[in-house]
Amino acid sequence: MRIENGGVMNIRNSGSRLKAKSLLQRFSSVVFGSVFLLIGSLSYASDTHQVMPGDTLWDISEYYYGTPDEWPTLQQVNAIADPFKLQPDTMVELNALDPFPLSVLYRSGDAWLVEESGENLLKSGDLIEVGSVIQTGPGSSLTVQMRDGARAVVPSNSRIVLKREGERGITFQLEQGEVESYVPKNRMRRRAYNIETTAGVLGVRGTHFRASYAGEALLTSVYEGNVAAQHRVNTAEASIDEGEGARVDREGGIQVVPLLPPPEGVAINSLSNESIQVDISSPIQGQTFRAQIASDPNFLTIIRDQLSQSSQIQFDPLPPGFYHLRIAAIDELGIEGESAIFVIHHHGDQVSVKQEEDAWIFEWFHKAQTNYRLQLAADHEFTQVLLNYEPQNNGPLRISRLPGNEIFWRVVSLDERTNMTVVLDTGTLRSL
Template identity: 30%
Template sequence: MRNRMTSLALALALTCGFSVAQQAVPLPTGVVAAPGSFVVAPASITYFAKGGDTLIAIAVQFTGKADHWVQIGKNNRIDRDSNIPIGTPIFIPAELLSDDPVEATVVALSGSITARKADGIVIALAIGAKVSEGTQIDTANNGFVTFALADSSRVSLPSNSRVKIGKLRMARYTKSPRTEIMLLRGRVESRVSPLEARKGLFEIRTPQSVAGVRGTHFRVGILANGVANEVLSGKVAVAKPAEGASLTLATAKGAIVDSRTVGPMVDLLPAPRLVARAGADYATAQFAIVPVAGASAYRVQLSTDSDAIDIIAENNAATPQVRLDGIPDGAYFVRISAIDRAGLEGLTRIEPVRISARADLAQRAAAGAPNVDHSNQREIGLKWQPLGGRSFVLQVARDADFSWLVHTVRTAVPQASVPR
């Protein structure tokens, strides 16, 4: 009986000036949707009208705005707000659907971070903390934070940066993300999950520019001469606020947006490499970089993970020698990039490194290893090159890691004897 009623309703729709939308979600063979129900697709829903439904009623129910009935009517080729035959499929795109607020989650944090909610209340951030729409986040010198969005996108703030989360929502039913980040100072790096299938929105806004993406890895930074936009993968549409025309940047492209123009688009500098081999031991966090043609500066960031999500330190230098202070011994990953004369940061390279004070000892020993001066049944005498009047510590161990020490001798002269 229901099949016959639905068929009759569809026939009536066709004879009364209604037509089934071409974009409506197809139902499996043999399945009949009940009036008043809906089917969810990645970027839309299809609602099946019930008795007494009008376009205005449907618009209010699913989009929260009565004015949307006009657009819904155009999408479904219905030109008036009158009763809709029972069972008529009504296509509603994700961009018209009501949205719900969501939260971001802090997944990495280091140094001094200040977060202030929309009502002015200061909140403490820690791993796992939630961040909501309207929150302003500031990073101090050597402060870093990364938060994950509901769709697994990542937003990272390096040191000396400020953002305000303008919109943090998700479309009802389709779960299409709607995110707007306002960059007020410094830089922001985004790794955006693919949005095309669900028609999601992700934008980084500054007072001078808007960068919108569908799924990509890119950076935006406020400079003295404008706003830098740098694409590491994917595509980004860059425009000025309230202007329709945009410049699409592909992978390894960048552009400066200033008060007058967008662009031009240029090639980003290639990723530099370290002079030392990957995985090398460093006595201090001072890194020598192979120079890159066209570079005016270099940036080095140190992280605890291979994706550079959990950054703990960074520094810039005008020469290809960059030092990071206060780094304890341990295994890290260093991310390096070159910056061109316009201020655009280039592609990055990530390499594993180890910071170890013992590397310094090994380097000094290799430069002036002791020689055997004399030897007998009771002792071995060692002598080495003097180092500008410095005193010395001579250690003898049973293992190469010096975890099992057997002798320690302190001396003001470059020689010592140890028992056999």
Template identity: 30%
Template structure:
């Protein structure tokens, strides 16, 4: 069992201390703070007070916790994005909505892509991320003392806690998991619970950690983890520093923005959160990335906040870095038509087409060989119609394109989604050559320029330029072929590329070859004179 607590909290503190104010009497204080069945005379005896009607202002009055009034407290849902369900202690299930108040015994479950924030009676907050299950085991208020006892059970998933400094020995904020228990007083920390165990990361405050016979002190910026079935020793592990988000643009020009930042030394991955709330009360995106970059989901126009933390090799999330950004919504981008997502383009100068956008006076576009659109290979912002052909030929490979609108006043709207496509031309084969050795003993060899990797070729020979009767019609894996037992005279030949998906290119104009008649008699002897002409 893993136990976390602030090092400065004394374990023996069982009394709540009240400082006497002018006009206070034990009679009044007993009625205000003591639970039914506890008489004010017991308070007099406990504090050895001679005159219960004359209390000196400033006197410290000690009241045992077990004597204090206790009332059920409630937790309120202050933010919600996505779908979440609550199941009461009686087994009743209902959808969670913002503003809902939950009592002890409630069970919360967040769906994929959902998140919510709870505020407790003392003002502390908890953010429950997607795919999590949390049980509100105890929500108790100690009358008018200001002390609140909050005990939660995280069955699975992730929580981020911001716990206010708790006043008095009865104030508690405890999060249990199947493998660990954390008790804190005034700190910011995260808890992750899963099949492999529990992880805790302390962002603010000092937390004493005890596991079995071992104890350690987690200072701010340190974390630890307890594995299911593992040993009981703990070591504080320094959290990775916050990433540098200074390069994040304040205005994003795409409804599906892409973010990149310098890599953090030692990071095995990154956690990326996006929220419309500056305190990240609820999330529109909760993403993990193995690289220092991420593509966000499509976002509605508005103001957003980005939070990124580096993840070390053991799975601990490091310190947070935040950045604000805005999505400009108008004029809205058009819908891309061609090339479509994952499409193959057979020409090296792709034709881009899109729909007409309602507020667009003209359009802008970009083509790049990377999804972040660093150093676009083609771009323009003066396109008057709904189509453009890329001016310069593109080498074969993978590309991305996107298009946005510009209104009559020159305001540029966001780009639409980035569309990935592949330039894989099926160029006509117009360079068929004879083998450099001319005629060989095994026949006549021809070769031509290779196409794209994986492409095959159809080679044809005929006596007629119309190719109505074929002497040779073969598919070969390599850009070469050897033809045996060719009679002398004039031959016409051509070849076409065949791609991996079966798509065929066009035949180039046929080429003509003249074989000397003596070749008919002696075969393909070395040194024979062969003439290859284009029609």
């Protein structure tokens, strides 16, 4: 550790210094017996810590949580620039290490907070308290964040009960569906993060994993870190490491297997109707694929989620723009494997046409290994072709000095690999 001020802090003694200097000075007017009781209550129940001269986040973390390792979370939540230089008399939020309440970061489709009075549609910024029930509808996705920095994505057709585990832990009671979790690496292990079903319980020691419950089986895929699985009936236990998955049956044991590798030979195409098509050239016979599209690289804002037993997957139309795609194969146990991840420039195959003074400007996306021709004709069947031009570059194409009557146009493409010619787009030119 490098310290800019040139000194080295003795972390071992920081907690005692905090007690002697920060707390005893603050309550020096109180008799010793009262000070002892007050210190005990502060170490377990205080919401904030008032900074005294010389305090550091290591001191505060070690005193209140028994370890200095929680200082990064305190720094992040309290927006502290320098953990060595705390301003005296400022207040440090301590309950940020409590996961509750959860806040809604993102919702796509229908997701509800289920209460006795009915179902209330969740929206970004809503707070979700302990004991709440979350339900997602078909084709939907909900992303929530815990106060301690952990995040969870709840896909469609899932139902979860949020429970407190211990003093500052959380349990997702997964009644149906799935939850994908991103747990900060600096999160203390003694603050439990569990996934619970009637088949078994997952105790999370990792940072990125997926858990699903269907058909009376608990499935998990561990992408980073480690997860401990425990059977609810026969108390069997297993450790699932990074790159492994497991199936926990209600009546059987725990089966741990390596995750399938990411799919190879993936081709992505924007179609003329603004949908996205994914082709996997090297599928395994009978294999199921899962493909997801998100607007962020961490896949917290999932907008499309599909399962397919075909090597060709087509998504519903999306507005043009940049997206992120991940595809994973699912094995015979139902365990989702490692993902292949791509950035998509979704453009559609429409041709942009606009008039500037006496000229028409044509522009479209040029794919590799594909030749294009702009054709103009006096009739919609293109029997009287006026122009059959092959552009020499990928930039806008400017056409001027056209006849004043109605002109029909189309852009055709010739794929060199398949030797197929298709009409990319077509339309009519009418002078303004």
